Amino acid sequence: MKWFRLSKRKVLVSLVLMFMVYSGSLYLTPLFMHQEETNSIHPIADGRIVWQKYNCQSCHQLYGLGGYLGPDLTNITGKEGRTREYMEAVVKTGNARMPSFTMSDQELESVLDFLESVNKTGNADPQSFLVTGFGMIKGTDE
Amino acid sequence: MSKYNVNMARLFMMTGIVLLLAGLLLGLIAAQFYVFNQQTVLGLEFSQLRPMHVSAVLFWILMGASGAVMFAMISRFERAFSFWLLVFQYACWILTIVGVFYAYLHHSFGGREYWEFPPIYAFPLLLSWLAFLLNFIRVVKGSKGWPVYVWMWMTGIVFFIFTFLESYLWVFPYFRSHFITDMTIQWKANGSLVGSWNQLIYGTSFYLMERISGDKQLARQPLTFAMYFLGLFNLMFNWGHHVYTLPTDAYVKYIGYIVSMTEWIFFIKILYNWRATVSEYSKYVHYMPYRFLVAAEWWVFINMGQAILMSIPAFNLFTHGTHVTVAHAMGTTIGINTMILFGACLEFLTPKHSEMVLKHKGFTVFFWMIQLSLFVFWFSLNSAGLVKGYMQLSGGEYTFHSMMNSLTPVFWVFMIAGWGITIGFIGFVVLYLAKIRRPITP
Numbered sequence: 001m002k003w004f005r006l007s008k009r010k011v012l013v014s015l016v017l018m019f020m021v022y023s024g025s026l027y028l029t030p031l032f033m034h035q036e037e038t039n040s041i042h043p044i045a046d047g048r049i050v051w052q053k054y055n056c057q058s059c060h061q062l063y064g065l066g067g068y069l070g071p072d073l074t075n076i077t078g079k080e081g082r083t084r085e086y087m088e089a090v091v092k093t094g095n096a097r098m099p100s101f102t103m104s105d106q107e108l109e110s111v112l113d114f115l116e117s118v119n120k121t122g123n124a125d126p127q128s129f130l131v132t133g134f135g136m137i138k139g140t141d142e
Numbered sequence: 143m144s145k146y147n148v149n150m151a152r153l154f155m156m157t158g159i160v161l162l163l164a165g166l167l168l169g170l171i172a173a174q175f176y177v178f179n180q181q182t183v184l185g186l187e188f189s190q191l192r193p194m195h196v197s198a199v200l201f202w203i204l205m206g207a208s209g210a211v212m213f214a215m216i217s218r219f220e221r222a223f224s225f226w227l228l229v230f231q232y233a234c235w236i237l238t239i240v241g242v243f244y245a246y247l248h249h250s251f252g253g254r255e256y257w258e259f260p261p262i263y264a265f266p267l268l269l270s271w272l273a274f275l276l277n278f279i280r281v282v283k284g285s286k287g288w289p290v291y292v293w294m295w296m297t298g299i300v301f302f303i304f305t306f307l308e309s310y311l312w313v314f315p316y317f318r319s320h321f322i323t324d325m326t327i328q329w330k331a332n333g334s335l336v337g338s339w340n341q342l343i344y345g346t347s348f349y350l351m352e353r354i355s356g357d358k359q360l361a362r363q364p365l366t367f368a369m370y371f372l373g374l375f376n377l378m379f380n381w382g383h384h385v386y387t388l389p390t391d392a393y394v395k396y397i398g399y400i401v402s403m404t405e406w407i408f409f410i411k412i413l414y415n416w417r418a419t420v421s422e423y424s425k426y427v428h429y430m431p432y433r434f435l436v437a438a439e440w441w442v443f444i445n446m447g448q449a450i451l452m453s454i455p456a457f458n459l460f461t462h463g464t465h466v467t468v469a470h471a472m473g474t475t476i477g478i479n480t481m482i483l484f485g486a487c488l489e490f491l492t493p494k495h496s497e498m499v500l501k502h503k504g505f506t507v508f509f510w511m512i513q514l515s516l517f518v519f520w521f522s523l524n525s526a527g528l529v530k531g532y533m534q535l536s537g538g539e540y541t542f543h544s545m546m547n548s549l550t551p552v553f554w555v556f557m558i559a560g561w562g563i564t565i566g567f568i569g570f571v572v573l574y575l576a577k578i579r580r581p582i583t584p
Contacts, residue, residue, distance in 0.1 A: 008293070011371055019378040022397075023308075026327055029391070030320040045319040048312070055251040055258055058189040063388045064463030065329060066255065069175055069188055071542035072463055096179045099187050121321050122389035126459050126534050129387065135456040136399065137386060 047114020050107045059098070063124045070098060074124035077116045084112055147216055150228040154209025155487045157235070158202045159571060162480065165198030166564040173560050176553040187249075193258035194246050199475060200256060201239060204302075206483040207342040208274060211295050213490045214349045219281045227277045234270035238263050255332060257309065264310060271306065275299050289352070289361035290370050294345030297374060301338035305331045326390045333381025340479070341377065347435060347482045350489060354432055355422070369408065376401055383453040387462055395455070402453035409446050412439070430500040430509070431492075434485030437513055441477030445470060448524070460535065465549075466527030473520045476563065484567075492578060499577040508570040515562025522555040 051057065059070035066072075076082055088108060094100035103111070122139060129137045172191040174183045181187065186194075208231075212223065242259040245251070252260040278299055282292065309331035311317045317324050348361045360366065382398020426432040448470055451457050461467065492500065526549045533540040533548075540548075 008367060008371075012297075012374075015371070015374060015378060022379065023330075026323065026330065026394070027311075027317075029323045029326075030316060033320060044321045044324075045315050048318055048321075048324075049252075052252050052254060052258075055189040055193065057255060058192040058258065061463055063325060063385070065325070065384070065388075067188075067192060068463075068465060068468060069192075094181065097175070097181070099181045099189075118321060124387060124463075126387070126462065126531075127537065129459055131456045131459070135454045136395070137455040137459050139387075139389060 043110070043113035043117045047110045047112075047117070050103070050111040051114060053107075054101055054103070054111075056111075062118060063122075072124055073115060073118075074122075075119050077112070077119045087112060087115075144216075144222050144225065146225050147223050147228060148213070150223075150225065150232065151209050151212035151216060152491060153232060154205050154212060154235075155491060156209075157232075158204075158206030158209060158483070159487060161198050161205065161239075162202040162484075163564075163568055163571065165195055165202055166560075166567055168195040168198055170557070170560050170564055173553070173557040177550060177557055189251075190246050190249065193251070194243065196256060197242055197246070197259065201235075203339055203343070203475065203479050203483065205235060206487060207298075207339055207346065210346045210483060210486040210490060211342055214291075214346065215278075215281055215295075218349075219285065221281045221283070221285075223277045223281055227273045227280075231270045231273040231277070234266040234273065237266040238270070241266070254309070254312065254328060256335070261310065261313060264306070268303070268306060271299065271303050275303060287362075289348070289358075290366045291345035291348040291352075291361050293367075293370060294341045294348070297377075298338050298341030298345065301334060301341065301377065305335040305338055309335060322388060322390050325388055326385055326394060329384040329388075330381045333384055334377055337373075337377030341373070343479050343482050344373070346486050347438065350431065350435060350482075350486055353489070354426060354429065354435075369411070372404060372407060376405060380405075380453070383455075383458065386455045386458050399453065399455060402450070405446060405450050405453070409443075409450060412443050412446070429497075430505055431485040431489040433509060434481045434488065437509075438478050438481035438485070441473065441481060441516075444520075445473045445477060448473070460531040461527055463534070464527035464530040465523045466531065469520050469523035469527060472523065473516075476516055477520070488574075496578050500574075502573065502577060504573045505570060508566045508573065511562055511569070512566035515559045515566060519556055519559035519563060522552050522559060526552040526556070 056073075057066040059067045061067065061072040062074050064072060076087070077084075090098070091101050091103065091108060091111075123141055128140050130140060132138050168191060171183050171186070172188060172195050174180070175188045175191075183191070212228070216223065241263045245259050245263065250260055251258050253264075257264065278296065282288070282296070288296075308327065311327055311331075312324055317327060348366075352358060352361050380398055380401040382394045382396075383402045385398070386395055448466075452461055452466065452470060488500065529549060529552070530545055533545050
C-alpha cells in the first residue's frame with residue numbers, strides 16, 4: 001500500500017509526534033500529584049531560587065546530579081548531627097573548601113526549607129537501591 | 143558566493159577557538175581546587191570558575207559548530223545566507239558572552255546546569271539561534287535530495303531551540319514547585335540538548351569526509367540515514383539514563399534503558415567497519431584535519447563503550463554521582479566534539495595554497511600531546527570515579543572528606559594531564575598562526 005511506504009519525512013514526523021506525546025506526559029505530571037506532595041510546594045519553589053542564586057549546584061549534587069567538589073545534599077537534613085543550626089553555621093562560616101555565604105535570614109531559611117523538602121522526596125544513597133531483573137534498579141522505599 | 147558571508151562563518155569559528163582556549167585555561171585553574179584545600183584561586187571561587195569553564199567550552203562547541211555549518215552550506219548551496227541576519231546572530235552571541243562572563247565575575251548566577259548565568263542572558267542566546275534557523279531555512283528552501291548532513295544540521299538547530307526553551311521551564315512555578323518532575327524535565331532537556339549539538343557536529347563530520355574523500359555517496363546511503371534516525375531516536379528518548387536514582391516514574395527509566403541499549407548497534411557497526419576505516423586512514427593520514435576526524439572516531443568508540451555500560455542501571459548505581467560522569471562528559475566534549483570541530487576549523491580556515499604548512503612536524507607533536515594527555519585525563523577521572531563509587535557503596539565507612547583526600551593523588555594526575563591538553567591546543571594554534579597568513583574562500 002502506497003501510504004504505508006516508509007519515507008524519511010514519515011519517519012521524522014512519527015518520531016517527532018512520539019516525542020511530543022512523551023514530553024507532554026511529563027509536563028502534565030504535576031496535575032496528578034497527591035495532596036501530601038503539594039504541601040511542600042512553596043519551600044521547594046522559593047528555596048530552589050536561592051539554591052540557584054548562590055550556584056550551590058557548582059559544588060553539590062541533588063540525587064547525584066550537579067558538581068563533585070562537595071557532597072550530595074539530597075538527604076543532608078536527615079543525617080544525624082546535621083541540625084538546622086549546624087547547617088546555618090556551615091553556610092555562614094564555610095570550611096576549608098567551602099566559602100562562607102552572606103545570605104539574608106530569609107534566604108537561609110528558604111534554602112534550608114528547600115533541603116528539608118528535598119529530603120522528604122526520597123533517598124539518594126546508592127546503598128538504598130536493589131538490583132532487580134535485567135540490570136534494573138529499585139529504591140528500597142519504592 | 144559572498145565573501146562577506148564566508149568571513150562571517152570564519153569569524154564564528156575563530157571566536158569559537160578563542161573560547162576553546164579560554165575554556166581550557168579556566169578548567170586548569172578550576173582543577174586547582176581538587177588538589178589544594180583553598181577557597182579561591184586568583185581571587186575566584188569554584189562557584190565562579192566552574193560555570194566560566196563550562197560556558198566557555200559550551201560556547202566554543204556552539205559557535206564553532208555554527209560557523210562550520212555556515213561555511214559548509216555556503217560552499218554547498220547556491221542560495222546565500224542573509225548577511226545581516228548573520229551579523230545579528232553574531233551580535234547576539236557577543237552580547238551573551240560579555241553579559242555571562244560579567245555576571246560570573248560579579249557572583250551573579252540564577253540559572254541551572256550548563257546555563258548557570260542569570261536567565262536574562264538566555265534571550266540574546268535564543269535570538270541568535272532563531273536567526274540561525276531563519277537563515278538555514280532561507281538557504282535550503284526548495285532544495286531537494288538532501289544528504290544526511292543537511293538533515294542532521296536541521297534537526298540539530300530545531301532541537302537545540304526546543305530543548306533550550308525546555309531547560310528554562312523551571313522559570314514557571316508550575317514546574318519548579320514539583321521537585322521530582324522538575325529534575326526529570328531538567329535532565330531530559332540537558333540530555334537532548336547535548337544530542338542536538340551532536341547532530342550539528344556529526345553532520346559536519348559527514349560533510350568533512352565527503353569533502354576530503356570526494357565520495358558523494360557516503361552521505362546518501364540508506365544505511366547512513368538509518369544510523370541518523372537511530373541517533374535521533376536516542377536524542378529524543380534515551381535521556382532517562384540520567385535519572386535512574388531519581389524517584390521519578392518507572393516508565394521514564396525503562397524507556398531510557400531500552401533506548402540507550404540500541405546504541406550497541408552503533409558500537410557494533412564501528413567494529414564491523416574497522417578494516418575499511420583502517421584502509422581509508424592510510425589514504426588520508428598525511429592530512430591534518432583528517433587526523434582529527436580519525437582521533438574523534440577512536441574517542442567515539444571508547445566513550446560509546448563507556449556510555450553504554452553507564453546506561454545499564456546496575457552499573458550506573460556504581461558510577462552515578464562520581465567522576466566517571468565527568469570522564470564521560472569531558473571525554474565526549476573534548477575527544478569527540480572538539481576533535482571534529484577543530485578538524486573542521488583547520489579544513490575551512492586554511493588557505494588552499496597553504497595546506498602544505500600543516501605538514502610541519504610541530505603540528506604532529508602537538509596533536510599527539512593532545513591525544514595522549516586526553517587519554518591520561520579520561521583514565522584518571524574514571525579511576526577516581528570507580529574508587530569513589532566503591533567507597534560510596536561500602537556501608538558508610540567513608541566520609542566525603544576522607545573520600546576526596548584519598549583521591550588527591552589521582553586528581554594530581556588529572557590536573558597534569560589537563561596541562562598537557564591545554565599546552566597541546568595552545569601550541570597548535572600558536573604554531574598555526576605563525577605559519578598561515580592569508581584568508582580562504584570555500
